[in-house]
Amino acid sequence: MAHYYTTGEFARMAHVTIRTIRYYDNKGLLKPSFVNESGYRMYSDEDFLKLQKILSLKYLGFSLKEISNMTIHDTSSDILQSLKMQIDLVQKKMENMNQMEHALQNTMQIVQQTNQIDWNEILNLIHLTDMEKTLVEQYKNGANLNIRISLHEQYSSNPKGWFPWLYEQIDFTGVQNLLEVGCGNGELWKQVPDNVLQGKYICLSDASGGMVHDAAVNIGRERKKFFDFRVLDCQELPFPDGHFQRVAANHVLFYVQNMAKALEEISRVLSGDGEFYCSTYGTGHMHEITELVQEFDPRISLSEVALYKLFGLENGQKLLEPYFSSVEKRMYEDSLWVDKPEPLLDYILSCHGNQSELLYPRQREFKKFLEEKIRRDGGISITKEAGIFICRK
Known part of the structure; x- marks a missing residue:
């Protein structure tokens, strides 16, 4: 009762x-x-x-607006998932606090022994204190990535799936060393059989330490032995010239601040017979979602900048050609048919624009707006335009 x-x-x-x-x-x-x-x-x-x-x-440091976005759909049946998420966050915070305690102990010991202040230790303490904010930001980035991947996994019309298709595009023949820049949560490598990984050096890198952590967790304890996980900036790669036979960048280049520098570095570390695989979107990719939110509120923008304008299917070849002798484009045929409002709302709130600010006080109203659209049409059809460039030196 x-x-x-x-x-x-x-x-x-x-x-x-x-x-x-x-x-x-x-x-x-x-x-x-x-x-x-x-x-x-x-x-x-x-x-x-x-x-x-x-x-x-x-x-744990989340704002009320962020908490609202994370709890709007919660039901009692989500309790295990909710507790698992909280445990993961607490463990990360404990790691941070343990590092802080260790640094404080070191600083105190140095002062007691030498009666002098080690300013490098003080700087380390400042950095560790700032990690509290970084922890929250990295969790949000990882959670948002998982939300976006989940929408495609649940509602795509192509049964192959993006990551299995992406794996099939990579030629592993004769590969000794492979680098992925912007590895995200490592989902690509869950598609790769152990026998393909064995005997190779595979470096999974990301500019976000939180993403690298998530990739290691997602790949699993048993398979971590096949990978070297690193926090790296693809604009400054710490590897010798021609070190890798393959380099991959899945939906990454449009986030890079200096694309010319990144492409120079990727070309530099690629061997003479190497291949670079980089994926991106087209101008029509998921345009229905943008139209949907702007019908509800014309002020909403899901991205501060249109990513496909920075590096897209339409302009990518021209941007790549100065660094590679040949560039081939391959398209992934797919679309979405979404018949539930919650995944769409989660996806929209995970975007990089001003939608959280504008939808925060009207989330339930917007959910009803989506429900009415789905009730009337049976679902919402969403265009996908995604593909990959295969570049050879």
């Missing part, structure tokens, strides 16, 4: 103030299960799960 509690009872049982519950209610984070005929706002046992997650994420 379900139990319900007034705001005061709920707050008392949770050891928080009534003001806190009302504040989260006003912010849309913790709405009551129902309002009774007398006007009392009634909370259920399941609402304790919601409150626990809100307080946990707040403790």
